[in-house]
Amino acid sequence: MQFNTKIAVVIRTDLExxxxxxxxxxxxxxxxxxxxxxxxxxxxDGSATEYxxxxxxxxxxxxxxxxxxxxxLERALARNVVPALYTEDMFKTTHDEANRAAVKAVARADLxxxxxxxxxxxxxxxxxxxxxxxxx
Numbered sequence: 001m002q003f004n005t006k007i008a009v010v011i012r013t014d015l016e017x018x019x020x021x022x023x024x025x026x027x028x029x030x031x032x033x034x035x036x037x038x039x040x041x042x043x044x045d046g047s048a049t050e051y052x053x054x055x056x057x058x059x060x061x062x063x064x065x066x067x068x069x070x071x072x073l074e075r076a077l078a079r080n081v082v083p084a085l086y087t088e089d090m091f092k093t094t095h096d097e098a099n100r101a102a103v104k105a106v107a108r109a110d111l112x113x114x115x116x117x118x119x120x121x122x123x124x125x126x127x128x129x130x131x132x133x134x135x136x
Contacts (some may be wrong), residue, residue, distance in 0.1 A: 005038075009116070051093070064132050087102060
């Protein structure tokens with residue numbers, strides 16, 4: 001199935017494995033919150049056990065260094081794509097309000113980005129992530 005939109009998550013490659021997974025999880029949640037139409041129906045197994053719904057389209061995960069993340073952020077904003085973001089300072093906080101305060105305290109050019117997620121038209125996302133490789 002071909003989707004008109006694309007979801008891309010960009011994770012900084014020098015993070016610890018647990019940090020990468022944590023960041024990807026939070027960022028996917030941001031996409032689901034902003035685009036509820038991308039969430040599919042709940043699941044049910046053959047025993048009638050019910051499970052939660054998932055995002056119903058593939059999420060492509062890219063790797064980047066700090067410069068690549070900053071470039072992707074600027075490209076997204078220049079194309080009117082509002083991304084979810086995660087900064088290194090957010091690892092030091094303990095709740096959502098503190099996360100927002102940590103981001104608010106830093107000018108965009110100085111954000112220590114560790115991850116971004118965005119959903120937009122396929123061609124737009126392709127331009128935002130141009131030059132990045134899939135995370136390995």
